[in-house]
Amino acid sequence: MKSLSQLLESVPGSVTTLMMQKGRELAAQGLDVINLAGGEPDFDTPAHIQQAAFDAIAAGDTHYPPAFGKAELLQAICAKLERENNVQALPEQLLVTPGGKWAIYVALASILNPGDEVMILDPAWVSYAPMARLNQGIPVHVPLPAADNFRVRAAQLEAYVSEKTKLLMICSPNNPTGRVLSQDELDAIADVAQQHDLYVLSDEIYEHILYDGARHRSIASMPGMAERTILINGFSKNYAMTGWRLAWLAAPLPVARLARAYQTQSVTSAASFAMAAGAVALNGPQDCVQEMVAAYARRRNFLLDALAEIPGIRSSPIEGAFYLFVQFTQTDKKSLEISQILLEDGLIATTPGIAFGEAGEGYVRLSFATGMSDLEKTVERLARIAPGL
Numbered sequence: 001m002k003s004l005s006q007l008l009e010s011v012p013g014s015v016t017t018l019m020m021q022k023g024r025e026l027a028a029q030g031l032d033v034i035n036l037a038g039g040e041p042d043f044d045t046p047a048h049i050q051q052a053a054f055d056a057i058a059a060g061d062t063h064y065p066p067a068f069g070k071a072e073l074l075q076a077i078c079a080k081l082e083r084e085n086n087v088q089a090l091p092e093q094l095l096v097t098p099g100g101k102w103a104i105y106v107a108l109a110s111i112l113n114p115g116d117e118v119m120i121l122d123p124a125w126v127s128y129a130p131m132a133r134l135n136q137g138i139p140v141h142v143p144l145p146a147a148d149n150f151r152v153r154a155a156q157l158e159a160y161v162s163e164k165t166k167l168l169m170i171c172s173p174n175n176p177t178g179r180v181l182s183q184d185e186l187d188a189i190a191d192v193a194q195q196h197d198l199y200v201l202s203d204e205i206y207e208h209i210l211y212d213g214a215r216h217r218s219i220a221s222m223p224g225m226a227e228r229t230i231l232i233n234g235f236s237k238n239y240a241m242t243g244w245r246l247a248w249l250a251a252p253l254p255v256a257r258l259a260r261a262y263q264t265q266s267v268t269s270a271a272s273f274a275m276a277a278g279a280v281a282l283n284g285p286q287d288c289v290q291e292m293v294a295a296y297a298r299r300r301n302f303l304l305d306a307l308a309e310i311p312g313i314r315s316s317p318i319e320g321a322f323y324l325f326v327q328f329t330q331t332d333k334k335s336l337e338i339s340q341i342l343l344e345d346g347l348i349a350t351t352p353g354i355a356f357g358e359a360g361e362g363y364v365r366l367s368f369a370t371g372m373s374d375l376e377k378t379v380e381r382l383a384r385i386a387p388g389l
């Protein structure tokens, strides 16, 4: 047989998916596994958003929708960007996609030529580097020091920029660290991007999940940034709609044009009735989001307080998203081994920090988008395991 794609052979599958799968296998054997490996709200999609999809289907909205997004959803996104992010975008600058992952993928495909370098700020979400590689780019990992609370500084960015750098990827609120970029950090990123003529991909998929008064700012709203920013956002996390596969990108017109063309030659569109529900989500009441965020905040506070009592574990108060990035301080073991021990001895599925790049070594990511009783059990099990690691 002839060889298969060398490109795909070189790209590993997602560690998060692997750990979730292992957890599910143990659970299928009847074991009481707590799955904190994934990145998925445990809430059902709010009822009024569900109803909008039922209504759309009942009204016959089951045909190919406009490939780039239905007019009502494009309008809703434009209004949301203006209202919440101070970003002015025309509908032609938008592309509605089946999920945030595809929005990022299609953005990379629209920007990169073979050999272009993509700066990724580590620890970073597991899929950025593989997606850059799948689109013939070269991921350049910029380690953000844990001792500096993963702060972004211009000097650190400058140290990794080269002639070949085309794009800088940022994510705020951040998966996995829970950091929200401050105005100073955004200024540093914007300066470097403008000085070196870089595009910025701003992944804002956790935008509304914020704690203790943290504020999200979109870099696209800053002077000189709209023309070089590809803003990614969607419904999965903020509206508990992971299974609907619905997101969007907002990009400078030339980028949006290519992204739109690529979508027509690949997945065609997001699902029609999901788009109808998406418009209702954006235009409708937002208290459902506030209620979910309040529940995440209670869980976050519970975990931070409880973990502070366990020797061998350190976790910083996070500002956004629904992960704790926890450091194991009394062991030399690598994060992969720690995750394995937590799974085998504690029946807790987690994601090892190394999955997010070298800068994440020594850490393990715990998702707290899960019920309080699971989190209470997690604390009991960690208290038993962590000191003896």
Ligand SMILES: Cc1ncc(COP(=O)(O)O)c(C=O)c1O
Pocket: 039, 098, 099, 100, 101, 102, 125, 171, 175, 203, 205, 234, 235, 236, 242, 245, 246, 247
């Ligand atoms: C940082 C980040 N960006 C994008 C995504 C993709 O979300 P979606 O489910 O909409 O594809 C995720 C999902 O885990 C994520 O954590």
